[in-house]
Amino acid sequence: MNPLGPGDPLRLGPYRLVAVLGDGGMGRVYLGRDGTGRAAAVKVLRRELAYDQNMAQRFVREAQVAQAVTSMGVARVLGAWYEGSWPWMATEFLAGPTLDQHIEEYGPFDDLGVRELGAALARALQDIHAAGLVHRDLKPSNIVMTSSGPRIIDFGIARPEHGLTLTLTGQIPVTPGYGAPEQVLGHRVGPPADVFSLGAVLVYAASGERAYDGGHVATVQYEVVHGEPNLSEVPEPIRVLVAPCLAKDPAHRPIPAQIAAACATSSGTKPSAKKIWQLGELAADIKQREAAAKQLISVPDVRTPSAPSRRRLITALAAGGGTVLAAGGGGLAWWLLSKDGGQGEARKPSEEESTAPPKPWDAKRLTASQYEDGTTPPSLWGPQEGPSPVVVQPLPVRDLVLVHDGGSTTLGAYNVIDGKRKWGTDVGSYARYVAPSDELVVTVGPVTVGRTGRLLALDSATGEKKWTAPADAVHVIAADAESVYFTARRDWRQSDVSLLGAFDMASRTTRWTVPMPVECTLVTPPEAATDSGRLVLCGQNGKVVALDTHTGKQVWTLPRQAVAILPIAPAVSKGIVYLGGKSLTARKLQSGEEIWSLPAKSEFKKTYGGWGAPVLDGDALYALDGEEISRRDRRDGKADWTRSLGDVLQQLDPPVVQGKTVWANVHSLDSGGIAVLHKDTGKPAWTYARDGSGGWGMAASGNRVFLVHGGKLTAMPVF
Template identity: 50%
Template sequence: MNPLGTGDPLRLGPYRLTGVLGAGGMGQVYLGRDVRGQLAAVKVLRSEIAHEPEMARRFLREAQAAQAVRSDGVARVLAAQMVGGRPWIATEFLAGPTLDQAVERYGPLDEPTARAVGAALVRTLMDIHGAGLVHRDLKPSNIVLTSRGPRIIDFGIARPEYGLTLTTTGESLATPGYAAPEQVLGQRTGPAGDVFSLGVVLAYAAGGRPLYEGGHVAAVQYQVVHGEPELDAVPPAIRTLVVPCLDKEPGKRPALDAIARELAPPRAADRAWRTGPLAEDIARREADARRMATLPGDEAPGPSRRRLIGGLAAGGAVLAAGGGAGAWWLLDHDDSQAETRPWAAKPLAHHQEGSAPTPLWGPVDTGLSDPDDEITPLPVHDLVVVAATGRRLRAYGVRDGGKRWTSAVAGLTGRPLVLFDDTVLIADTHGAVRALSAEDGKERWAAAPADAATLLAVDDKAVFLATRGGRLRAVSLATRSTLWTVPSPVRLRGGRPAAGAAAKGRLVVHGSDGQAVALDTRSGRTAWGPRRHGTTAVAPAVDGDTVYLGGKALTALTLATGERKWTHTATGDLGWGAPALHDGVVYAVDDTDLHARRADTGAAEWTVTVGPEVHPLDPPVAEGRSVWAVVDSTGRRGVVAADTREGRIAWPYSQGSDGAWRLAGADNRVFLLQVGQLTAMPVL
């Protein structure tokens, strides 16, 4: 979620708009709050299509369809009006993960929970059909798990029972892999179409993977119409339930009341969203929603609404959009907000010019003296994780540096990754991918054999790794199975092993040969590249729809296509180090200088000299109003902190010993690790 921008309305009807949640195919979606503090997702038809009568009719039809359903299982429509020729719809703001988010984070649902979810969906579909409508876009991302149970959202392409799938010739609004065969073919779609979608959804919930998959939309749709579903991952009891729903002939699919009798969830089957990790997730999101509902305006004292909305810009809201026609927004838990991270440090109010402040704590001896075994400190929740003796992980509290746990799992290779702010992913010497609880370091699950040499990146669906055989592989977070394996277009091992980043359907890998390539995260197919950007691996950085690369030039590329946005050639022989992004600014070191450049245009903000020509290629660390950079490769000269507001060196910091420095930042702290000594420093 982002703050309101130029041209965004400030108020619609009774709702004061507080932020931009995003956009669907037809409308811009805002977070609104009325005078009672009630939150709403307010969707406004895009101005560029508001003049088209058919678009306006379809938009208002969405509100009318949702208003016609009287059910506790749907998101309620709160208001729908026309303002200045542009219609808007206000819907209930639901706090909870979507079904696909829950499965990706916590794995497939057990049989009782799957039956409970199915029973709730059947009741709601019966209410929808009882109102004379067919939802036509039932899928995991349109099902929200709340403390009151599953809720179906998005009536953007709902129609009366006699409605057609196609709006104009060749324009299909069906979601690939979930829409029934008759809907894919543009034929009349009745309640049996929702039954087909229900079967696919239940199979996904219980099995953890889609039934119909393919490299592109046409391949998926072909499988739905002509192929057979992949049911191996679905437990037998649930498989028996869903197979009749998947019949290609609508008339042969069971009625909803018959499905309800077959589901028959056991007593207390709904405990999954009442107790346990999923329930805790829902509770956190609901607490965030209550905080947002009670925040004062910008003009009032107390916690700033603008600050909270800015914190959510990092990913606090998740879109569940249906078929490109509707957009319904949910509050997603995001602990990066200062108000919800009580362990966050306070920035320095004052500091002596040129003199390093006293550390918040440390140096703490981690017991690891071999620099080859060290990893960059990994902040996760209220801990910072480092390597320990025996290639184990050890966690320290960010407030006091006190030791919290040492993992029982040994044989760490490469760098660990953070998953969902409560899990640490590692690869071990046996090639397995293991997930450890950030709370206590205990193993949650393992994906073996994965043949992992090192982990490259993770998104909300998969962890991406380099295999010991020099290939690239994606492993599902939901099923722990291999999604795809492809030959690597770039070299993965060398003086500096390959580094990667994953976002928005792209895995970007910068190889040890200096070449960069982007792969489609769903299939492993090369999306663009490889292209040479230097002579060795330099970690990429992704922000929004842009990837930033160091090397022979500091370059900004469109993430999806690799199209160049801007570039600045290095002046030093070593080239640009890895970039770091913070508040719309790119920070990177070239030759002797630390540069700050605007992320959107590449225009220079400021440049300061930090040290000798030989500098490490690791990224600087931007935290608070300071950016930290290592001075030299030997480590003896230490690090420097620069004031990002004025573009000047605020202070140097050194421990007076040789050894590589590894830096990380979070919650107004910068963690410094050198030769096994871990220190937490304050920031401006």
């Protein structure tokens, strides 16, 4: 976004223009607000084109025709007029990632997600065609994922069915790889051309690969007209659905109503009460962007001296994780991430540095005058008695931190502000615990002779039992918005863990169980993480397995990623999994395809060595390789800095990042503690050490780092 310049209009129709969103081939797009404060994207025809009266009149006339489309699946055209020398059109201002940005960051949709996307887009095309229009440029960058579903944008080139395309001389009137053969050949097009584009879009959504691709535009267009689409990476059920849409002959393509019906046909996957855009990281991403967009709209006129500067505005919004502000008429998207307001590519800030308002229980960070490098600051509270001597990682949930309390069969909750114990409840021996939401904690209840392990859901605020469910469970290992994943045994008398299960929290039933795909024991469950429809496990044998969360089916495996006594925790985000072991590697969650990989430099033996578990912080990744810790760009693995921690034992647990600090275990044979570094430079800040015996547990939240060691719990400050 840029402030208005000397030659920009101040008002067009009912819209006060407050900023420049971007420039396209046909014109410039502004952020406008009407008298009620409603935002709009106002697209103005370029001055050199506006001088052509026929061009200008056709621009406005066709935009006014597009107002007839009132579908919930499109960005509505709000108005258009020819005002002085400024032909303009206004459309809805949408907040959300475009489909191509979602696929690039989170990976392709699963079968159910593609069907839900296809059904929504087909219904939108049905409405467009019913109004007598053909969109003519349906592609992933012209589809915005919003909280109400996918929305088709860029009606700047939508035309009446009998019309021609409005383009500049020499421009191709279709996006290569998405336009239909008849469109490439310059023939008149009708609704079947949009169906072809929809098929190409769904191929991309299902596989992350384009149906038609090549090194040159001419090559792509030739393949569209004469070649066959690349469907090799498209799952068979979706391939059957999209192939008819890509027929060369328009008469052989289905109509949108048939596509919507086919998408609604059961795929063997149990549909959720919520759609794919209302679940998981995509829903959270959309919510963040909506909040940032609302903040942008409420900013005073960028021209006024009292308004925030361009740099301050973009920096403030960037801290919210970045926002795509899609202008329905411009087909443009603007990432407000760069520190210089759009020049170059900046690191995305971490989640804990987002613009989400601070919680009442958050601690204040140390100022520069409150700590000194080399000197450990006083704790916020503790060390205090409470945790079990056997370390299980603490779990912060809202204003509490949970940890095994006193012994192996009690889960205790401590207030993060003062460390006072708030509640405790009986659980299974050293049972793991997860928090699917801020309100709910799920663990395994007490196991007695003749009674199987039951999943136990607790109110996080009070510790009161919400529900229980029989599952023969041993440990819970991961959770998402829909399910809790657990290890189990076929019979309570067995000593081995032989099953992996998924428990559906909405129906309170076990969705599936499968034979345990990795090695684990009653004491040591596999490390796990879930994202984008995948559950990734790492077992004691170093084997990594990714399963489909809906079915439990194995999707891909890495047989010997690690060689260690204990499993190494994976880290997942936006469709990518990051793994330690013999290499530090990033792989696509959907397929396991390698994105980048760095071999370990540390000595690799039968029981230890190599990379420990990575941790993500925005676009940064931190991990230990033997005695060295480094920060790397998670997009390509390139190092920002590397720091030696001295002669330390192999550490498999991930570092902890909070505020401007990164905390790493430096336990050695004769001493131990936690090294604290400046996360941006790797410069040592201080070492927290109490004694050299026993392990350490660490977790962080709300500007506190929680340490469990020797049966004591401590809350430490950060800067």
